[in-house]
Amino acid sequence: xxxxxxxxxxxxxxxxxxxxxxxxxxxxxxxxxxxxxxxxxxxxxxxxxxxxxxxxxxxxxxxxxxxxxxxxxxxxxxxxxxxxxxxxxxxxxxxxxxxxx
Amino acid sequence: xxxxxxxxxxxxxxxxxxxxxxxxxxxxxxxxxxxxxxxxxxxxxxxxxxxxxxxxxxxxxxxxxxxxxxxxxxxxxxxxxxxxxxxxxxxxxxxxxxxxxxxxxxxxxxxxxxxxxxxxxxxxxxxxxxxxxxxxxxxxxxxxxxxxxxxxxxxxxxxxxxxxxxxxxxxxxxxxxxxxxxxxxxxxxxxxxxxxxxxxxxxxxxxxxxxxxxxxxxxxxxxxxxxxxxxxxxxxxxxxxxxxxxxxxxxxxxxxxxxxxxxxxxxxxxxxxxxxxxxxxxxxxxxxxxxxxxxxxxxxxxxxxxxxxxxxxxxxxxxxxxxxxxxxxxxxxxxxxxxxxxxxxxxxxxxxxxxxxxxxxxxxxxxxxxxxxxxxxxxxxxxxxxxxxxxxxxxxxxxxxxxxxxxxxxxxxxxxxxxxxxxxxxxxxxxxxxxxxxxxxxxxxxxxxxxxxxxxxxxxxxxxxxxxxxxxxxxxxxx
Numbered sequence: 001x002x003x004x005x006x007x008x009x010x011x012x013x014x015x016x017x018x019x020x021x022x023x024x025x026x027x028x029x030x031x032x033x034x035x036x037x038x039x040x041x042x043x044x045x046x047x048x049x050x051x052x053x054x055x056x057x058x059x060x061x062x063x064x065x066x067x068x069x070x071x072x073x074x075x076x077x078x079x080x081x082x083x084x085x086x087x088x089x090x091x092x093x094x095x096x097x098x099x100x101x
Numbered sequence: 102x103x104x105x106x107x108x109x110x111x112x113x114x115x116x117x118x119x120x121x122x123x124x125x126x127x128x129x130x131x132x133x134x135x136x137x138x139x140x141x142x143x144x145x146x147x148x149x150x151x152x153x154x155x156x157x158x159x160x161x162x163x164x165x166x167x168x169x170x171x172x173x174x175x176x177x178x179x180x181x182x183x184x185x186x187x188x189x190x191x192x193x194x195x196x197x198x199x200x201x202x203x204x205x206x207x208x209x210x211x212x213x214x215x216x217x218x219x220x221x222x223x224x225x226x227x228x229x230x231x232x233x234x235x236x237x238x239x240x241x242x243x244x245x246x247x248x249x250x251x252x253x254x255x256x257x258x259x260x261x262x263x264x265x266x267x268x269x270x271x272x273x274x275x276x277x278x279x280x281x282x283x284x285x286x287x288x289x290x291x292x293x294x295x296x297x298x299x300x301x302x303x304x305x306x307x308x309x310x311x312x313x314x315x316x317x318x319x320x321x322x323x324x325x326x327x328x329x330x331x332x333x334x335x336x337x338x339x340x341x342x343x344x345x346x347x348x349x350x351x352x353x354x355x356x357x358x359x360x361x362x363x364x365x366x367x368x369x370x371x372x373x374x375x376x377x378x379x380x381x382x383x384x385x386x387x388x389x390x391x392x393x394x395x396x397x398x399x400x401x402x403x404x405x406x407x408x409x410x411x412x413x414x415x416x417x418x419x420x421x422x423x424x425x426x427x428x429x430x431x432x433x434x435x436x437x438x439x440x441x442x443x444x445x446x447x448x449x450x451x452x453x454x455x456x457x458x459x460x461x462x463x464x465x466x467x468x469x470x471x472x473x474x475x476x477x478x479x480x481x482x483x484x485x486x487x488x489x490x491x492x493x494x495x496x497x498x499x500x501x502x503x504x505x506x507x508x509x510x511x512x513x514x515x516x517x518x519x520x521x522x523x524x525x526x527x528x529x530x531x532x533x534x535x536x537x538x539x540x541x542x543x544x545x546x547x548x549x550x551x552x553x554x555x556x557x558x559x560x561x562x563x564x565x566x567x568x569x570x571x572x573x574x575x576x577x578x579x580x
Contacts (some may be wrong), residue, residue, distance in 0.1 A: 051478035055534030057120025079202035
């Protein structure tokens with residue numbers, strides 16, 4: 001077994017994800033099978049391989065990633081707030097974060 | 102009235118006043134109303150926006166002005182792509198009522214080129230799936246066989262175009278989500294190189310892999326849509342400055358003498374016999390067209406699914422952290438902030454999304470990062486080397502798009518790994534960042550479409566389109 005019930009619980013906690021008992025066991029078994037399959041990567045010797053995090057080479061993005069740091073007017077704040085489940089313009093309201101000691 | 106519109110056909114009909122853009126859009130809405138209840142291809146329609154745009158085009162016609170390249174062309178947009186003022190759900194309950202305050206660059210460019218946006222198409226939740234059965238709003242049915250899946254994740258876009266409910270559509274491809282549904286529904290469908298089309302306004306799944314691309318009923322129309330959406334966008338720092346050639350000029354060039362690689366590694370076990378027969382016949386078409394067929398090896402192909410599902414889920418777990426019940430989408434209330442997060446995400450995400458968040462968080466977590474995520478990225482480099490090595494010997498690579506034709510609804514839903522394995526021929530090109538198209542290559546028993554996939558080197562879209570167009574012109578879709 002690659003992944004235990006405790007592992008799934010720990011990861012769900014890291015991801016702020018409520019899982020039901022049924023989900024917990026179903027996902028554990030399915031992810032276990034997927035991780036078992038992923039084991040095949042061990043057949044490859046990658047000691048001397050550089051990891052590839054990004055497809056584009058520097059020369060393809062050099063112009064693209066460096067730009068003037070300009071302030072551009074944007075009037076979407078109202079529209080953005082309208083999408084919030086509990087807006088209090090100009091704020092988003094959330095449950096109390098800091099408790100008194 | 103014809104139901105088989107092409108982009109040129111629309112422009113011709115408008116210019117000669119055989120139809121107005123407004124009448125054309127209305128005609129498509131009538132057909133959508135009739136057929137969509139069965140297919141479930143569209144999730145939302147934008148008739149007011151469509152009418153405003155159609156009126157602009159009709160005013161150009163009335164004024165005798167030049168018409169833009171996509172004048173009056175009715176298009177559909179996958180529901181993971183932002184459309185200002187029109188609900189964009191990503192096929193998820195967590196964004197059930199979300200209305201984007203801005204347009205994706207690709208949408209803005211389509212509209213600036215005259216296209217009429219009809220509405221938003223169904224898809225697997227957050228583009229995670231290969232059958233469209235992971236949509237929170239029900240599966241899409243394949244118009245060529247309604248007991249079968251249209252493929253995924255851009256199943257609604259593929260089904261809409263294949264059934265004449267749009268002339269063209271935008272989809273997104275992360276591991277095959279444009280090409281595979283194109284193949285299942287029997288229409289050409291293309292993913293340009295990573296960086297070719299701006300991702301601004303595309304709601305992220307896996308940012309190093311996600312790409313926007315077109316579906317249409319002909320390669321020429323696929324090229325016309327790509328022409329409009331391709332190119333540098335200051336709002337996406339990964340969109341490149343590489344020049345965009347005129348695809349319409351390139352596609353008519355002869356293909357004789359081109360060297361085409363046939364990778365043995367894509368023709369092993371697990372391929373449906375009917376698919377194999379059609380693909381082999383498709384390769385013969387290129388032989389007749391005077392191409393040189395060269396057997397090549399791409400030795401890391403067999404490791405692509407494993408690397409892909411590490412990288413894609415890792416990036417997804419990070420990207421989907423934004424759905425927290427604070428700024429948009431669903432909130433399930435609780436007195437505690439953390440409990441609100443947990444409940445909102447637990448209630449708002451569907452099964453496949455949760456599974457991928459758990460897997461992706463796991464492969465990134467302390468103690469597993471090197472064994473999974475880093476290893477996956479190294480194998481990704483090896484797969485990219487398979488491609489760059491191949492392109493020193495050949496101009497393009499031919500493979501099947503999918504090992505199987507469209508399968509039955511419900512056939513694979515209980516076995517995620519089996520569903521993932523069906524992406525075997527498409528994820529390689531996704532990891533390498535190269536462009537790929539799926540072009541119709543006959544139908545098994547005259548019924549189920551097969552797709553031939555053509556990969557080209559990075560930013561070699563013109564070559565890919567040229568080969569696909571030549572294949573189509575040579576009758577490849579009916580072999």
